[in-house]
Amino acid sequence: MATPYVTGTAAVPNGTYQRPERDLATDVLVEAVSAAGLSLGDVDGVYMPKPRPWAPQSFFSTFLAHRLGLDLKRNLELYTGGTSGGSAFRAATQDVREGNVDVAVVMAVERASISDTDEYFEYILKLFDREFQSPAGPSIPGIYAQSFQRYCHDFDVDRTDVAEIVVKNRENALENPDALFDEPIDAEDVLESRRISEPIRLYECPAPCDGAAAMVLTTETDADRGDSPPVEVAGTGYHHAPSHWLGARGRDLSELPAAGTAISEALGSAGIGTDDLDVFEPYAPFPHVEAILTEELGVAKRGDGVDACVRDDEGGLPVSPSGGCLGRGHPAMVTPLLNHLAAVRQIRGTAPNQVSGAERVLTTAEHGHTDGVNATVFAGGV
Amino acid sequence: MTADVPYTDPFWEALEDDRFLIQACEDCGQAYFPPAPVCPECHADSVEWVESSAEGELYAFTKQHQTAAGFDSPIVLGTVELAEGPRVLVRIDADYDELSIGAPIELRPVEYEGSAERGRLEDRPFFRGFLA
Numbered sequence: 001m002a003t004p005y006v007t008g009t010a011a012v013p014n015g016t017y018q019r020p021e022r023d024l025a026t027d028v029l030v031e032a033v034s035a036a037g038l039s040l041g042d043v044d045g046v047y048m049p050k051p052r053p054w055a056p057q058s059f060f061s062t063f064l065a066h067r068l069g070l071d072l073k074r075n076l077e078l079y080t081g082g083t084s085g086g087s088a089f090r091a092a093t094q095d096v097r098e099g100n101v102d103v104a105v106v107m108a109v110e111r112a113s114i115s116d117t118d119e120y121f122e123y124i125l126k127l128f129d130r131e132f133q134s135p136a137g138p139s140i141p142g143i144y145a146q147s148f149q150r151y152c153h154d155f156d157v158d159r160t161d162v163a164e165i166v167v168k169n170r171e172n173a174l175e176n177p178d179a180l181f182d183e184p185i186d187a188e189d190v191l192e193s194r195r196i197s198e199p200i201r202l203y204e205c206p207a208p209c210d211g212a213a214a215m216v217l218t219t220e221t222d223a224d225r226g227d228s229p230p231v232e233v234a235g236t237g238y239h240h241a242p243s244h245w246l247g248a249r250g251r252d253l254s255e256l257p258a259a260g261t262a263i264s265e266a267l268g269s270a271g272i273g274t275d276d277l278d279v280f281e282p283y284a285p286f287p288h289v290e291a292i293l294t295e296e297l298g299v300a301k302r303g304d305g306v307d308a309c310v311r312d313d314e315g316g317l318p319v320s321p322s323g324g325c326l327g328r329g330h331p332a333m334v335t336p337l338l339n340h341l342a343a344v345r346q347i348r349g350t351a352p353n354q355v356s357g358a359e360r361v362l363t364t365a366e367h368g369h370t371d372g373v374n375a376t377v378f379a380g381g382v
Numbered sequence: 383m384t385a386d387v388p389y390t391d392p393f394w395e396a397l398e399d400d401r402f403l404i405q406a407c408e409d410c411g412q413a414y415f416p417p418a419p420v421c422p423e424c425h426a427d428s429v430e431w432v433e434s435s436a437e438g439e440l441y442a443f444t445k446q447h448q449t450a451a452g453f454d455s456p457i458v459l460g461t462v463e464l465a466e467g468p469r470v471l472v473r474i475d476a477d478y479d480e481l482s483i484g485a486p487i488e489l490r491p492v493e494y495e496g497s498a499e500r501g502r503l504e505d506r507p508f509f510r511g512f513l514a
Contacts (some may be wrong), residue, residue: 133506136457146441196448
């Protein structure tokens with residue numbers, strides 16, 4: 001079994017782009033391979049989320065392979081909501097470990113700017129149970145609002161405190177030149193922003209935007225050829241509880257048991273414990289999710305997650321120093337790779353809000369209120 | 383061989399008579415919703431249709447201000463925990479401000495007025511939650 005390393009990386013800042021997905025994807029793929037000190041002819045595995053339904057180009061992976069003349073042992077395009085980029089990365093990691101490919105490129109692209117509202121809502125209704133749920137007209141915030149409410153109810157959490165997680169992430173984003181937001185906000189701004197699905201306000205929602213990112217995974221043989229130090233993928237985990245929107249069967253809406261299981265698997269396969277982590281970059285599209293994830297990780301007791309997310313003393317584990325979904329913006333197919341990129345940068349010492357001496361970083365990716373989670377541990381100094 | 387009839391048809395037929403069917407496992411006793419031919423708890427395939435009370439408590443709820451085209455806006459959306467156990471996502475026919483977690487809710491059939499595509503069910507009633 002080979003050890004997989006992230007070597008070359010590339011990303012465009014989150015924003016709005018006129019250039020189509022094919023160009024953004026080509027840019028990041030070519031740049032990441034170049035940054036890895038390799039050539040396109042070396043690439044034998046490509047892994048990506050399927051671009052969203054409103055992207056004009058389907059069969060994107062095969063289109064791209066043909067466009068760039070890639071002759072691939074593995075070409076994987078998958079779609080299961082927000083965790084797709086995480087699952088693509090995990091599949092690439094496994095293939096590199098097992099020697100099925102030598103040079104894997106994991107990439108993602110999204111242009112939220114080209115979808116119109118009606119098209120988007122029609123797509124969302126398809127995700128719910130078509131017979132028993134979709135006719136009620138639910139939305140994504142309509143579901144997260146319920147887990148937000150339940151979390152506050154179950155653990156006597158003041159919802160105004162939850163807004164501080166948004167404040168913290170927006171502040172972190174000020175240092176991140178790739179983030180969508182570049183102005184600070186305070187809790188009052190959050191609580192007075194437009195009502196979306198009560199209690200959720202606009203600033204508590206992840207902002208859809210355009211983005212693209214790519215990372216090259218390779219083995220020790222080629223790991224040092226890149227322009228930046230290689231970062232080891234030390235452990236991966238995944239779990240999906242029997243859950244589709246309304247929480248896992250038999251469990252409460254204020255918990256994410258699959259996150260706990262996936263994180264345990266990733267930490268276990270990396271041979272470390274929670275206390276060994278230096279940074280946590282979770283997939284947290286809404287602030288209460290970030291709080292619950294710190295509880296599933298075990299750095300906070302049930303109901304104490306908000307404090308764990310916003311504390312900035314040396315005794316705490318920094319959560320979303322990159323700004324996360326709420327500070328960076330959220331091109332959903334790309335977000336898992338942006339979390340991975342944040343982890344890689346922390347270990348390389350080049351991250352915004354750099355955590356001194358960061359060597360072990362945990363990321364998560366989530367389908368979208370279905371408690372299906374990829375967890376990844378990145379390690380440096382090994 | 384199983385007849386080529388959608389598995390959930392008995393639910394929709396019963397709803398026409400104001401009956402809200404759920405399913406129960408004959409092996410482990412678990413009651414569950416939505417309907418499925420295997421028990422999601424123990425995976426036994428000996429399951430039966432059961433008429434529920436159609437009554438439960440409001441487990442969570444929201445006032446959703448953005449909805450799909452052709453739907454009312456805003457809507458009150460909630461999750462009702464039936465007395466028998468299963469949780470059901472429903473529109474609630476009540477003002478957001480008059481609701482609280484634990485409020486008693488009844489599920490009743492309604493003529494469907496939203497714009498979701500329902501295919502073979504388009505002329506069938508749907509269901510909604512009402513304050514009991």
